[in-house]
Amino acid sequence: MRRPTGRRSGRSPVRHGLPFLTLALMVAAFVIVPAASDRSISHANLYDISQQVASLGTLVLALGLTMIAGEFDLSVPATYQLGSMVAVTTGVGSPAAGVVAGVAAGAAAGVVQGLVVTRLRVNSMCVTLGGYLGIVGLVFVVGHSSGVGYPRFDVGARLEQPLVEGVISLRSLVVIGCFLAVAAVFTLTRLGPEVRATGSDRRAARVAGIEVERLLVGVFAASGALAALGGALQGYALAVATPSTATDSLIFAATAALLGGVSLRGGEGTVAGIAAGTLTLGVLAELLAVMAFGDYITSLVTGALLVVVALAGAPDLSDRLVELLHPLRASYRLRGRPVGADDR
Amino acid sequence: MTESDAAAEPLSLHRRAVAAAVTGWLGAHRTAVAAGTWAALAALVAVLAYGAVSTDGFLTVANGKAILASVGVVGIVAVGMTFVMLGGNLFSLSLGTTLAVSAIAFLDFLHLGVAAAAVLAAAIGAAVSGAQGVAVGAFGVNPIVVTIGAGALQEGVVVKLTGGRTIVPSAPLSSYRFLVTPLLGLPFPVYVLAGVALSAELVLRYTTFGRELYLVGENRRAARAAGLRVAGVTTAAFAVAGLCAGVAGILSGSYNQGASLTLSGTYTYDAISAAIVGGNAITGGRGSVGRTLFGAIVMATLSDLMLLRHYGTGAQILVKGVIVLVFVSLLNARRGGSDG
Numbered sequence: 001m002r003r004p005t006g007r008r009s010g011r012s013p014v015r016h017g018l019p020f021l022t023l024a025l026m027v028a029a030f031v032i033v034p035a036a037s038d039r040s041i042s043h044a045n046l047y048d049i050s051q052q053v054a055s056l057g058t059l060v061l062a063l064g065l066t067m068i069a070g071e072f073d074l075s076v077p078a079t080y081q082l083g084s085m086v087a088v089t090t091g092v093g094s095p096a097a098g099v100v101a102g103v104a105a106g107a108a109a110g111v112v113q114g115l116v117v118t119r120l121r122v123n124s125m126c127v128t129l130g131g132y133l134g135i136v137g138l139v140f141v142v143g144h145s146s147g148v149g150y151p152r153f154d155v156g157a158r159l160e161q162p163l164v165e166g167v168i169s170l171r172s173l174v175v176i177g178c179f180l181a182v183a184a185v186f187t188l189t190r191l192g193p194e195v196r197a198t199g200s201d202r203r204a205a206r207v208a209g210i211e212v213e214r215l216l217v218g219v220f221a222a223s224g225a226l227a228a229l230g231g232a233l234q235g236y237a238l239a240v241a242t243p244s245t246a247t248d249s250l251i252f253a254a255t256a257a258l259l260g261g262v263s264l265r266g267g268e269g270t271v272a273g274i275a276a277g278t279l280t281l282g283v284l285a286e287l288l289a290v291m292a293f294g295d296y297i298t299s300l301v302t303g304a305l306l307v308v309v310a311l312a313g314a315p316d317l318s319d320r321l322v323e324l325l326h327p328l329r330a331s332y333r334l335r336g337r338p339v340g341a342d343d344r
Numbered sequence: 345m346t347e348s349d350a351a352a353e354p355l356s357l358h359r360r361a362v363a364a365a366v367t368g369w370l371g372a373h374r375t376a377v378a379a380g381t382w383a384a385l386a387a388l389v390a391v392l393a394y395g396a397v398s399t400d401g402f403l404t405v406a407n408g409k410a411i412l413a414s415v416g417v418v419g420i421v422a423v424g425m426t427f428v429m430l431g432g433n434l435f436s437l438s439l440g441t442t443l444a445v446s447a448i449a450f451l452d453f454l455h456l457g458v459a460a461a462a463v464l465a466a467a468i469g470a471a472v473s474g475a476q477g478v479a480v481g482a483f484g485v486n487p488i489v490v491t492i493g494a495g496a497l498q499e500g501v502v503v504k505l506t507g508g509r510t511i512v513p514s515a516p517l518s519s520y521r522f523l524v525t526p527l528l529g530l531p532f533p534v535y536v537l538a539g540v541a542l543s544a545e546l547v548l549r550y551t552t553f554g555r556e557l558y559l560v561g562e563n564r565r566a567a568r569a570a571g572l573r574v575a576g577v578t579t580a581a582f583a584v585a586g587l588c589a590g591v592a593g594i595l596s597g598s599y600n601q602g603a604s605l606t607l608s609g610t611y612t613y614d615a616i617s618a619a620i621v622g623g624n625a626i627t628g629g630r631g632s633v634g635r636t637l638f639g640a641i642v643m644a645t646l647s648d649l650m651l652l653r654h655y656g657t658g659a660q661i662l663v664k665g666v667i668v669l670v671f672v673s674l675l676n677a678r679r680g681g682s683d684g
Contacts, residue, residue: 072488116669120677125434125488126626130672133613133665140658243658245610247437251496254489264486296503303496306489307479316484 019261019276026280030287037291045286046167051160052282054172055237056252057275058230061182062223063250064257064274069219070199070266071124075113076227077249078135079106083228084235085139085243088150091236095155099232106228107221109135114220118213140243147242155236171233178226183271195219200267251302256281258309265315384674388621388642388667395649402652409530411641411648416533417592417599419640421611422618423537423544424473424588426636429619430548431581432561432628433480433487438495439589440612442469444605445498446590447597448506454515458523465597466590472498473586474579481578502605510604523598533595537637540588545633547584557581561628610661617664618643621671643667 034041059076066073083102091098113131117124142148150156159171168176186192197205198212206212235241260277262269284305288298311317396402421439428436450465476494479485513520523532548554556577560567568574592611597603622639624631643664650660 072486074488116673120673122673122676123434123627126620126672126676127669129435129613129616130665130667130669133617133661134669135665137658137660137662137665140656141662143658145657245661247492247495251492254492258489264489294503296500296508298500299496299503300500303493303498303500306493307485307497310485310489310493311479311483314479314483314485316482320482 016261016270016273019259019273019280022259023276023280023283026283026287030283030290033287034290039290041290043166045290047162047169048289049279049282049286050168050172052285053278054169054175055230055234056249056256056282057175057278058178058226059249059253060256060260060278061179061271061274062226062230063253064260064262064269064271064277065182065195065219065226066124066223067257067262067264068199068266068269069195069216070202071117071216071219072128072264073110073113073220073223074125074128074250075109075131075135076223076253077247078132078139079109079224079227080231080234080249081139081241081243082106082109082135083231084241085142085148085231086228087232088148088235088241089142091155091232092151095152095236098236099229102228102232102235103225106224106226106231108224109228110220110222110224111217113224114217117220118216136243136245139241143241143243145243147240150235150239150241152236153239156239159233159237171237174233175230178229179271179275182222182226186271191215196267196269198266200265248302251306252281255302255306255309258306258313263313264310265313384670388646392642392645392649395653399649399652402649407648407652411644412534413531414647415640415644416531416537417596418611418614418618418644419537419637420533420540420588420592420595422615422636422640423541423633424585424592425615425619426544426624426631426633427557427581427584427588428487429624429626430561430628430631431557431578432564433578433581434626435487435616435619436473436476436491436582436585437488437612438476438491438498439473439585439615440608440610441495441498441605442472442586442589443593443596443611444603444607445469445472445502446593447600447603447607448502448511448593450594451511451513451597451603454513454520458515458520462594465594466587469590469593470583470587473589474583477579477582478575480582481575499605506604508604510602512602513598517601520598523595533592533599536591536595540591541633541637544584544588548633553577553580558629561625561630563629613661613664614643615640617668620668620675623671623675626672626676 030041059080062076062079063073083106085102086105087095087098087102089098090101109131113124113127116122116127160169162169163173186195194205194210194215197208197210198215202212231241256277257269257274258264258277259280260269260275261273262277284301285298288301401407421443424439425435428434446465446469449468450461453461453464455461456464472494476487476490479490480487517524525532527535548557556567556572557580559570560572560574560577564574567577589611593603593607596607600607618640619631619636620626620639621642622631622635622637624635624639646663646667647660650663655663
């Protein structure tokens with residue numbers, strides 16, 4: 001009981017192409033705008049972009065996966081910090097063990113929240129808000145409300161050293177690897193279509209034989225693990241894990257996912273799109289940095305961008321536009337809108 | 345008492361309305377709250393009671409006043425949050441920021457006079473939040489995403505306008521001293537909260553807007569089909585929430601005699617926790633201001649206990665998170681049937 005399929009599939013090519021078009025436009029702006037104002041871009045700027053993607057890429061992927069499945073994991077910024085804190089505190093002897101412990105902690109947080117969402121059928125935004133507060137609180141407790149340093153500076157240096165063309169670091173490669181791995185799972189196995197089907201019409205997915213509950217718990221676990229992995233690498237790279245209640249990373253992740261063609265209604269979005277969205281925001285952040293705008297501009301731009309992309313994908317936008325264009329068709333509102341669009 | 349008696353005597357009509365309100369509240373409470381919730385609530389009360397007797401300095405008049413004082417400002421924001429929640433829009437993640445924005449505006453406009461500054465500050469709060477309500481109500485944008493984005497936008501505007509500095513009152517303390525002077529031994533915000541809560545409950549119960557808000561929250565599709573102005577009701581609900589945040593900002597700004605973005609603190613999460621623990625349905629349609637007040641008092645008592653026992657910031661956030669998680673799960677678990 002969704003929108004008529006004709007309308008939906010008719011929009012699909014645009015929808016799939018849009019993230020890449022946006023990325024291309026952003027790259028063009030990145031080349032043109034600094035040149036027009038006599039600023040030059042160098043390898044260092046490209047390195048910055050890849051580092052931005054490296055630090056927040058898995059977070060976007062984590063949130064994007066839950067969004068494709070028709071849920072929304074508000075706790076990812078907290079899980080990110082959890083991964084960072086666990087890795088930094090347990091990974092002094094063996095960095096790899098620290099990453100594993102961090103990822104395991106993140107996955108566990110995801111499983112718990114996924115179970116609450118699926119077993120008790122509670123709105124995932126509310127569950128993960130509680131999860132967010134709980135996990136952030138936990139990180140504060142473990143870190144004694146301040147940062148915990150990581151004595152192994154050599155690990156961070158190795159992760160951050162530019163390898164490929166002076167642009168891509170080992171950390172970027174790991175994150176790129178994550179994207180490729182998830183993309184492979186999504187395209188080569190049935191999981192991709194199943195997650196999308198679960199996100200777009202849960203009842204139909206169940207009728208089609210998909211084990212919706214188990215799948216969703218798995219998606220939340222993957223979301224937690226990916227966010228925690230990004231955090232663990234970030235902790236090593238900065239050689240410190242700091243508890244924080246800032247929502248910047250959540251704004252980045254939500255904006256990037258929406259830019260990447262993931263719909264808040266669920267069921268739509270691809271890993272490639274999410275990657276494109278992440279890269280677009282990374283390029284934008286670097287553009288703002290190159291132009292040396294104040295912090296407030298960054299805050300304004302990211303906030304406005306999130307509102308705009310959310311508005312662009314809003315279910316009622318087309319209805320309101322029709323109303324505006326046909327003011328006499330007052331009865332339009334009474335015809336209602338497609339069933340299911342409301343059920344967030 | 346017969347109908348004619350009631351009509352002849354307005355006072356008894358009023359009394360009947362109050363009685364109906366009380367029984368309505370109890371009835372709604374009984375149906376909505378499952379056994380598990382009572383258990384969780386009992387556990388929470390037991391913890392509070394144990395803490396009360398075992399913590400030095402808890403059972404004192406001064407501490408009681410401290411709890412009430414802390415309920416004041418948070419409670420006003422929580423009343424606003426209730427409107428967002430009742431209308432089926434989950435919660436706003438930027439009411440704390442709006443509180444700070446209104447506080448800054450109030451202190452900056454104080455030279456125009458307290459009344460003018462207060463009206464302007466509250467109006468800014470209502471307008472900022474109402475605009476988000478338009479996006480949510482008219483276009484169906486996800487409320488969480490809109491309010492996160494709007495929060496960043498507000499921060500950007502404030503930093504641009506203030507340069508990130510703390511704004512100090514633009515008029516001497518004598519002009520707004522009544523806002524920070526205790527009345528009959530209780531802090532001024534407590535009285536404001538009482539007034540705000542009472543008028544909010546009256547609006548919810550006895551106005552068309554209030555009844556439409558419940559209907560929209562209960563079933564948006566049905567409300568739309570019935571010809572209710574869903575967009576208007578949602579916008580109004582967000583505007584009321586912003587108005588409450590604005591009033592809270594005025595009180596908070598004048599109390600601190602200075603305002604910056606850091607004033608937002610944990611108000612957003614505290615208000616959400618209060619509304620959830622009080623037993624309002626997170627997906628809308630069921631709940632009341634009374635429940636939110638109850639939740640706010642429970643959470644404030646808990647915070648006070650943790651402060652007296654020297655718990656750190658982290659432990660406080662952790663406990664709040666766990667409580668939110670538990671109460672969200674118990675109060676809103678759907679018993680089979682429809683798909684999520």
